[in-house]
Amino acid sequence: MGDVEDRVRVVIAEDSVLLREGLTRLLDDRGHEVVAGVGDGEALVKVVGELADAGEPPDVVVADVRMPPSHTDEGLRAAVRLRTRHPGLAVLVLSQYVEEQYATELLAGSGRGVGYLLKDRVADVREFADAVVRVARGGTALDPEVVAQLLGRSRRQDVLAGLTPREREVLGLMAEGRTNSAIARQLVVSDGAVEKHVGNIFLKLGLAPGGEDHRRVLAVLTYLKS
16 A cells, blocks of 8 residues: 555546446555546546535546547547646546547646556556556656657657757656656666756756756646647
């Protein structure tokens, strides 16, 4: 069971009852509290509103992109509505495939606390649970496949033109939600080298000094929204 400070309140929106119950059990087993589980976008918006009105809003919403009735983008549209109505709400969306339009739409107007994972990532219990907590605490959790597609878009080159290849690599790993130490291990370099690269990224993207976590999110969103 996780430490008290790591426990989060979660609302799950997933039309598959088996998957919804599985996610609930997974999070419950790790000490988190699933305060509601729903099967469509309208129910998601309603239950979050009721919890907020009662003074007990969830820390994070975990929502499938595709839900009834059309199984296209109901979950995403509900998530975007919730971000507008409840700006402090963290949202982690799940998708079967990399759907770039959905990822950019959710990220376009977001502040802190946002994630986009492929459903296959749920199979790694620890990684998924860590992503839920990270998003709930205001961070990002983007699937490597999503990052790869978004980084590959040609229109993003102007934003990243001033970054070195290594800085772009570091930024991509930051987008996945990795810490400096995790990035150092991945790239087989020192923590100090990563800190230097991160500092250069902040400088080149014009991010003024402030909270480290906040600037990391802004750095990621700078290129995702460009």
